[in-house]
Amino acid sequence: MASTSVPEDGAAGRDTGETTAQMLTVARRYYWEDQSKVGIARDLGLSRFQVARLLQEARRTGLVRIEIGSPGHIDDGLSRQLAEELHVERAVVVESHPTSAQTTFDLLGSALAKELERVVTVDATVGIAWSRAMPAMARTLRRLDRCTVVQVSGAVYPPAGLPGSVEVTRDVAAAAGGTAHILYAPLVVPDAETAAGLRRQPEIAATLAEADDLDVAVLSVGAWHAGASAVYELLSERQHDELAQHDIHGEVSGRLLDAAGEPVVSPLDDRVIGATLDQLRRARRRITTASGADRREATLAVVRAGLAQTLIVDSELAEALLR
Numbered sequence: 001m002a003s004t005s006v007p008e009d010g011a012a013g014r015d016t017g018e019t020t021a022q023m024l025t026v027a028r029r030y031y032w033e034d035q036s037k038v039g040i041a042r043d044l045g046l047s048r049f050q051v052a053r054l055l056q057e058a059r060r061t062g063l064v065r066i067e068i069g070s071p072g073h074i075d076d077g078l079s080r081q082l083a084e085e086l087h088v089e090r091a092v093v094v095e096s097h098p099t100s101a102q103t104t105f106d107l108l109g110s111a112l113a114k115e116l117e118r119v120v121t122v123d124a125t126v127g128i129a130w131s132r133a134m135p136a137m138a139r140t141l142r143r144l145d146r147c148t149v150v151q152v153s154g155a156v157y158p159p160a161g162l163p164g165s166v167e168v169t170r171d172v173a174a175a176a177g178g179t180a181h182i183l184y185a186p187l188v189v190p191d192a193e194t195a196a197g198l199r200r201q202p203e204i205a206a207t208l209a210e211a212d213d214l215d216v217a218v219l220s221v222g223a224w225h226a227g228a229s230a231v232y233e234l235l236s237e238r239q240h241d242e243l244a245q246h247d248i249h250g251e252v253s254g255r256l257l258d259a260a261g262e263p264v265v266s267p268l269d270d271r272v273i274g275a276t277l278d279q280l281r282r283a284r285r286r287i288t289t290a291s292g293a294d295r296r297e298a299t300l301a302v303v304r305a306g307l308a309q310t311l312i313v314d315s316e317l318a319e320a321l322l323r
Helices: 018-032 037-044 048-061 076-086 101-119 134-140 165-176 192-200 202-213 230-234 237-243 267-271 277-282 293-304 315-322
Strands: 002-005 065-068 090-094 124-128 147-151 216-220 250-252 255-257 285-290 310-314
Touching: 018 037, 018 048, 037 048, 076 090, 076 310, 076 315, 090 101, 090 315, 101 134, 101 216, 101 285, 101 310, 124 165, 124 202, 134 165, 134 216, 147 165, 147 202, 192 202, 192 267, 202 277, 237 267, 250 293, 255 267, 255 293, 285 293, 293 310, 293 315, 310 315
Parallel strands: 090 310, 124 147, 124 216, 216 285, 285 310
Antiparallel strands: 002 065, 250 255
């Protein structure tokens, strides 16, 4: 997969004349906006051959730099650097897909599957939260030692036909030939009384009790804005307004965190069906995924909360964390 870097106008440095400006205009249209040479020529009053020469000259002079990468490749150097910078035991940096966020999530899921195959041992108890990387993780598991699999947060029903949290938990248990403990309740319910009643249900209470003694917790980072948190999407505009007074920097399985990684005390906490932050932190190994530069602050909050002993991220987020 090729990625192309085109400097800003002032970055050319040596040549600020009309030719450089024309090269930059043509390069941006061709590489960033995916316009054809014929279309660019028509719009700018040039011939197709002039456009081709401008593109060739832009590459020759360094105005355009083309790098060859491989989405899904594990960047070992960046992984070591990130682990050292964030003081986490292990980091895995997966090269992002340049144009598809879901493909990047799938690549993270594949890396997560390999990590689980590496660390899960026979008779372990593994807690699974839902994220857009989890279906790919469940799908690409090849060999997992027999273990108990616990759904640590209430049911999430994602759009676009992706398997939800119940299905992912069952699929992981099937891959391991183990037992699945399911939370037959939504992740967020309308009020605290309903949540308390559901937590008293025998099957739900038993599943939540399993989270007291996790060998591995598989978690994900949610940023507190639209498109970056399953919990955020479940709330109404009024509820968002009510929570706006709190300093929310991220969430894990519906549990809110401030910038320092401390729990945010809010009415939402009483409405969430799932493991508590204390239960998740007690897991002997905590493996957490995140993707996208917009999750930078949320990821830092999760790391500070002690919820990312192993951090699996895409290269876009890794570079943002290291800046």
